Amino acid sequence: MLFDTTQLALERAIEGAGKRHEALAANIANANTPGYQRVDVDFHGALQAAMGGDEDSNTALEGLSFSPAKDASAGATRADGSTVDIDSESAKLAANALEQQAAVQVAHARLGILKAAMGVSS
């Protein structure tokens, strides 16, 4: 099969990291908004559930959708009730970007193997 479960999972991970970046960027943009509640995307959990469920992994991965959710567990870090800590948001953003890069690189390598097998010079 040309595109197996791993490749599909990598694609979904790249997409999930993109969505998570959006959520973290929104948190940073709202760093000075009083009473703002931080949002996050748990794409790791969604991927894990899709790959470990009873359903066929490919089908589950195809139907996966990532949506940002308000992080109710975060306590207020500011006097105005905002739960955004700009330092931790920046750290999460940097870590997320690296994670996305790692997934892209693995996907790239796998595509390279396919290309080599097909005799396409890259």
Place this chain on the structure above:
Amino acid sequence: MSLFGGLEISASGLTAERLRMDVTAENLANAQTTRGADGQAYRRKEVVLQEAPGSFGASLSAAMGGSGNGSSGGVHVAGIVQDTTTPLKRVYDPGHPDADAQGYVSMPNVDTVTEMVDLISAQRAYEANVTAMQSAKQMFSRTLDLLR
């Protein structure tokens, strides 16, 4: 496209923080202005920030069955309000043309230290948004490299 959304969100943060810097600069520039737009002493202005509703794309995906709850479109400037709670400073200066019968002049309620702190806070938040933007750009160009 999800990463373009990230760029837009960071851009909204940049706009909001730049406006905060502009308003702070206006407050500092008018720290001694005794004749504001209404003829009274200048009153300091403040920017009210608000979480922006989801972007068009997010609303669309929510309408099409995706769970788009809690999605954010970044930050939105709700308005610029005048600070009418902090009292104006009363300075005794009988020679001033705007002095009242007792010789007191109403000076703007601008506190330079507060304004400087606001300025630094806006500047740092601006930088954080720039970093997020650069990161989004990098992520996007790496993903495009998959095509090579």
